[in-house]
Amino acid sequence: MTFLSPTTSLLQQARVLLVGSGRMGHIRAKAIFSNPRFDFAGIVDDNVDGAKKLADVYRTPHFSSLSDAIHHYSSTPLHGIIISTPTPTHEPLITEAASANLSIFTEKPVDETSSSVKEIFNTIRAHNVSLCCGFQRRFDPSYLSLFNTIRSGGIGTPLTASIFFGDHPVPSRQFLLQGGGNIISDCSAHDVDYIRWVLGDDVKSVYAVGTSSDEELGKAGVIDNATVVLNFQKGTVVTLTLSRGANYGYDQRCEVFGTAGMASVKNITESSTEVSNATGIHRPKWQHSFPQRFEVAFGQELDAFADTLLLKKPWPVSESDCVAVQKVCDAALESCESGQVVNLFA
Template sequence: MTTFRSTSMLLRQAQARVLVVGSGRMGHIRTKALYGNPRIQLCGIVDTNIEQAKSLSELYRTPLFASLEEAISSTATTQLPLDGVVISTPTPTHESLIIEAAQNNLSIFTEKPVDETAHNTSSLFQTCNNQNVNLCCGYQRRFDSSYQALFHQVNSGAIGTPLAASIFFGDHPVPSRQFLLQGGANIISDCSAHDVDFIRWVLQDEVVSVYAVGTSSDDELREKNVIDNATMLLKFSRGTNVTLTLSRGANYGYDQRCEVFGTEGMATVNNIAENSSELANESGLHRPKWQHSFPQRFEAAFAQEMDAFADTLLGGTPWPIKEEDCVEVQRVCDAALESCETSQVVHL
C-alpha cells in the first residue's frame, strides 16, 4: 500500500528551520552560508540594532525581529516550527540567548566561546542537556580541509610521535584603534581559542601547563594595558611542546600557519594567497599577499559548519566539539591570561 505524505511533511524532513541572532561580521557570514544551504530554511534575523540588521534581512529576503522572543512568537503560528538558532553575537550575550533558546526547545549553534568562564560553559551545557537540545560551538578549523588533512596526517602516524608544534596567528586587517581600546582588550582571550581547540584535537591530548607573555605595540596601547601581541607555550601531558604566537598586525594578509614536528617528519598547514599569479623579473620573484581576512580564508569551513549543524538538526548527528572540549579550551585560555599577568607558569 502506498502512503502519500503532504508537501509540508516532506519539506519538514528536508529542511531545518533556523534563525540567525546577530547581524555583525559573523552574522553576515552565517546568514550567507545558511541561505545558500538547500537543507536549511532561513527564517529570520534577530538583532536589537534594527537599522544595522535591516540591510541583511533585505538582502536575504527574510524577516527581521528585535528579539528572540518576538521571533519565536511570530514563527509559532506557522505549521512548521523552528528547529534551531545560530548565535553570532558578542560573548557576554551568549548566556541569556542560549537559555532562552533552550527553554523554547531550540537547538543552538554559537560562536566560540560558549561563555567567558569554564564554569558557566558547563552550566549552559547542563541547561541544554536538561531540555534535550543540542549546544554546538563553532571552531571552524575542524571543518577546514587543510586542517583536517593535518589532523589525519598526525593521527595516521605519518610523522611518527609528535614532539613539538608551532602555530602562528597573524590578524589582518589590523583592527581599528577603537576596537583595540574598547572591544578587543586582549588578543589571548579574543584569538587563541581556535588554535588551542585545534591542537588539542590534533594531539588527542590535554594541556598540563601554560606560560604566556604579551606585549603592546605602541605607547597608547601600553598605557591602556592592551596586549596586541602574545606568545603562549603549552606543554601537553605526553610531552609535546606547542608554541602559539599571536599578533594583530600582519600587514601582508591573513597569516594562519601550523606545523607539527614528529620523530618521522612534519605536517604543515600553509597560507592561501589571494590568487596564484607570480611575477618574475630582475628584482626577484613577486607573489600576491595572503588572503585578506578570515571570511575569505575560512569561507568553505564556515559553510561546512552550517551543513554539519543541519546534520545535527535533521539527523541527530552528534556535534563533534563536545562540552569537555569547550571547557578545556576556556581553562587553557584563562591560564594563559593568568600567566601573562603574573609572569608565572600556570599548571592545569
C-alpha cells in the same frame, strides 16, 4: 513488492534563525541561504537597520529581539538558531533559545570563562537540546588534512608544534580599547581547540607572555602580541604566537614536528598568479582576513549543524572540549599577569 517507508516523513529542511548581523552574521547569513538544507526564518538584531539590511539581501524577515522572533513562529516550528553576537551576549541568548527548545549553534567562545561555559552546558542539558560551538579549523580542508596526516601516523609521534596567528586587518583602536582587544581572549581559542583535537591530548600546563605594542594599549592593559607555551600530558610542547600586527595579510600557520617527519598548514594567497621578472618572483598577498581564508570551512561548519538538526548527528566539539579550551585560555591570561606557569592538573 515491498516499498521502503516514504522519505517525506523525514525532515529535509531545518528552519533556523540567525541572531547578529555584524561581521560573523554576514558570513553565516550567506552560508544559511546557500544551503538548501536550511529554511532561513529570519535575522534578529537589536540594531534594526543592520538586521533589515542583511535580511533584505536574503529575502527573509527581520526582528529586533529573539523573543519577537520566537513569538512570531509560535505556530510554525523552529528547529535551530545561529548566534553570531558578541561573546558577553551569548549566555542570555542561549538560555532563551534553549527554553524555546531550539538547538543552538554559537560562535566561539561559548562564554568568557571556563566556569560560565560549564554553567551554560548545565542549562542546555536541562532542556535536552544541542549546543554546538563553532571552531572552523575543524572544517577547513587544509587543517583537516593535517589532522588526518597526524592521526594516521604520517609524521610519527608529534614532539612539538609551532602555531602562528597573525590577525589582519589590524582592528580599530576603538575595538582594541573597548573590551575586544586582548588577543589571548579574542583569538587563542581557535588554535587551542585545533591542536588539542589533532594531538588527542590535554594541556598539562601553560606559560604565557603578552606585550602591548604601544603606550596607549599598554596603559589600558591591552595585550596585542603574545606567546603561549602549552605542555601537553603526553609530552608534546606547543608554542602559539599571536599578533594583531600582520599588516601584510591574514597569516595563519601551523607546523607539527614528529619522530618521522613534519607537516604544516601554510597560508593561501589571494590568487595563484605569479609574475617573474628581472626584479624577482612576485606573488599576490595572503588572503585578506578570516571571511576569505575560512569561507569554505564556515559553509561546511553550518552544513554539519544541519546534520545535527536533521540527522541528530552529535556535534564534533563536545562540552568537555569547550570547557577544556576555555580553561587553557583562562590559564594563559593568568600566566600573563602572574609571570608563573599555571598547572591545570595540579
